[in-house]
Amino acid sequence: MARRNEELSLLLENIAKLLALKSESPFRIRAYEEAARSISAMAEDIEDLHRAGRLTDIAGVGSSIGAKLGEYLDTGRSSYYEGLKREVSVEAADLLDVPSIGPARAKLVHERLGISTVAELERAAREHRLQGLPGFGEKLEDRIAREAARVAQRTGRMLLGMALPAAEEVVRLLRDRPAVLEINPAGSIRRMKETIGDIDLLVASNRPGEVMDAFTTLPIAREVLARGPTRSSILTRDNLQIDLRVIKPDEYGSALQYFTGSKDHNIALRQVAINRGWKLSEYGLFDAAGKRLAGRTEEEVYRALGMDWMPPELRESRGELEAALGHQLPDLVALKAVRGDLHVHSDWSDGYDPPERMVEAAIARGYQYLALTDHSRSLGVAGGLSIERVRQQRRLVDQLNQRYAPFRVLHGTEVDILPSGDLDYPDDVLAQFDLVAASVHSAFGQPRERMTERILRALRNPYVAVLSHPTGRLLLRRPEYEVDVEAVLQAAAQQGVALEVDGQPDRLDLNDLWARRARDVGVLLVCNSDAHSARQLELVRYAVATARRGWVEPRTVLNTLPIKRLLAHLSRRGRKRRAA
DNA sequence: GCCGTTTTCGGCCCGACTGTTTTCAGTCG
Structure with missing residues (x-):
């Protein structure tokens, strides 16, 4: 829905x-x-x-x-x-x-x-x-x-995938300057929110003037919008506004905490301080007598308030303070836990790079495996593969596996879920893939019942292992299609189908809230890049960030499995479901 | 308008910056 x-x-x-x-x-x-x-x-x-x-x-x-x-x-x-x-x-x-x-x-x-x-x-x-x-x-x-x-x-908010690289570029350009002791993005970027209003950076320094000089004269700065001793703003060549604040090293932790937010999280956190008769501000944590209790690091601030430090992705006032007080924060899935990508496109369909380059890029990332999942035949605009082309690609995948062993290339497909709920290949073709991911790319306007039944029907197909970008939204452009996501989650849990968290910056689909619900329902997730080029394999970071915002732990993420266990999972559930 | 292990009334997170003023209002995060 x-x-x-x-x-x-x-x-x-x-x-x-x-x-x-x-x-x-x-x-x-x-x-x-x-x-x-x-x-x-x-x-x-x-x-x-x-x-x-x-x-x-x-x-x-x-x-x-x-x-x-x-x-x-x-x-x-x-x-x-x-x-x-x-x-x-x-x-x-x-x-x-x-x-x-x-x-x-x-x-x-x-x-x-x-x-x-x-x-x-x-x-x-x-x-x-x-x-x-x-x-x-x-x-x-x-x-x-x-x-x-x-x-x-301007259009208002921008995608995280646009804001974060811009912020990281400034961090790269400034972090080695002698006056810069520490530098971090703050605000919604640090929390990895899907869209960003303002790009905020924080610097710890004893020499703010030098930092501001360096910041306002960066080559990427097109215009200096404001320049003060503690805060300056530039407009980049990409027309993005970036604000930078300089903080005293002693206050850096409390400032980073404060400027990271979210606002709701901060209000609730201040309340925890107030309940103890203390006061928390961006300058530190103080007791009733005004004595400073913490402020140098974020860890110090949270610890002084009786909590564990928590990753910024959790700071949305969705129960994280209670969990931190009870020392029960989730062990969030991390980017380095991802062992492979199960959704990428090559130049066989609408990708940019040939399969070899995708594989080499995956190896360079330290992956154990990669599933090539080009589009299916009905998606003409995206160069969907005919059944004959599927057979040819299978032979190529076999060759790649010989050439790159022990790295494992899975022959996959992103098969269209047709408006009827049928899949775009017959079962005997689907049976030959190592991994079948299904997704909706057409007839987005179907009424809710029809769309829901369409997707549930696809989930019942015994060859389908993954449902890709389950809600079909495009951030800032198109809302999710009408679908009963709760019913999809329940069906996925029952059928053992994994739901994707797609890392394309305009998808992030499932979103953080649905990812959390999936976790609670016991649905397996998979964090994929949906890369259309070798370079885009890095987009998996946004999928992981979205899962982290949904409190997702590595044990419920399919592609944190090492290759042997992944293959065992796929064949075990395949046998069980086809038998059923 | 909301809220309550001090409360059903009287608070509500809190400090800095800017530009306008000559002691402060407005805005922002």
């Missing part, structure tokens, strides 16, 4: 924005914002909670917000939101997307100048019509003009 949590979260965020424009009580506004965050972050499906009459169990949702959510879920509308929209210009809420524009300034320009859109704001700033307003000077106006122009052309 398409989870509606984001939709409801957005509704509350929009209400919060309109309330801000009305200069409502900041606490009321924050209540809506916090409820929105809870709903977006929680693992449960909000529709399930609503059916169970448990909406007010959600942190930050009381009777009033609960009733509004209920109304929206029942009727698809919110009379409260619609009333607000009549009262306040909805477009004006977009002004809040412009940095340096908050509720007060948005309200002011809206009421005094009738400005409702970002484009109007930009024009007004360029025509110097803002300067007369109270609190607006030349510099602010200039800044608004630039920021509004950027917002007008």
Whole structure:
């Protein structure tokens, strides 16, 4: 099913924005914002909670917000939101997307100048019509003009797969400078969230001036947006904004913790400190007398609060604090635990590199095995393989196995699940593959029941070992298709089919929340790159990161198995299922 | 608007920066 949590979260965020424009009580506004965050972050499906009459169990949702959510879920509308929209210009809420524009300034320009859109704001700033307003000077106006122009052309959030390499590039360029003692990405990048708003870097140094000089003069810096003693921002050639902060070495741990977030995690963590009569900030952990208890390292901060240090991927306020307090954090799957990739394409279908190069790249990564899974015949646009081509490829795979032994090449297929639920090859062809992964690439618009039955039918095929990118979403472009994922999880558990966590940055499918649910249900997962070139084998890191965000441990990840045990697993379950 | 092993009222994470001011409001993370 398409989870509606984001939709409801957005509704509350929009209400919060309109309330801000009305200069409502900041606490009321924050209540809506916090409820929105809870709903977006929680693992449960909000529709399930609503059916169970448990909406007010959600942190930050009381009777009033609960009733509004209920109304929206029942009727698809919110009379409260619609009333607000009549009262306040909805477009004006977009002004809040412009940095340096908050509720007060948005309200002011809206009421005094009738400005409702970002484009109007930009024009007004360029025509110097803002300067007369109270609190607006030349510099602010200039800044608004630039920021509004950027917002007008940008798309908002970016993929982790775009943000992380940019951040790592800056880390590489700065880490060997003498003034840089430590440097890390912080924020949602460090937590490996699937999309990123801002790229934040943290540096520990006693010589901030030198660090800022180095940062603002980097060759990749196209423009310096701000330069201060502790914080600077650049715009890269790729039009990405990167913020860098310099921290005193003694405070680096608490600062890294603080700027890594998530915000919800930090609020909850501060509460743990407060409960002990202490205070936690980015400068350290302090007792009631103001004595500093911790701050040099993150480990120190968490330990002083009675917890184990936890990987950033867990810090989403989804139970990790309780687990850390009870010393029961999961042993997360790590990239180095992956022994092979079970989903890659070669130039036989829509990949870029020939099978040999894919194999060599896999060997170079230290893998024991690789499954070539080119597309099946009906996927014409992707060069899907005819049955004859499948036979030819089998011979090539046999040769590759001789040539690269003991490395093991599995002859696989990413076979299309046709709209009927039939697979794109007959069983006698499927029987000849070492590994069959099935996936949906067509008829995305099928109604929920039909799509669900289509996928369940594919899962019942005894040759199918993996379901690839199970929900079909493309981040920032296309939502998941309508499918009862819970039913798919249950069927996969029952049939012993592994569900993929696809590492393509715009897929990350299953996502972290479904991966966690899969873990809880006892479904086997597989972290794949879905590489379409040798270079893309590295995308498996995003699959692993997504699984880690889902609390997944190595024992439930198929491709952490060494080759012998993997082959044993595939043949054992194959025999059992064909017998059944 | 939410919330409660101090509570059903009175708090709500907290500090820095910027630009505008001349002591502070607004914004941000």
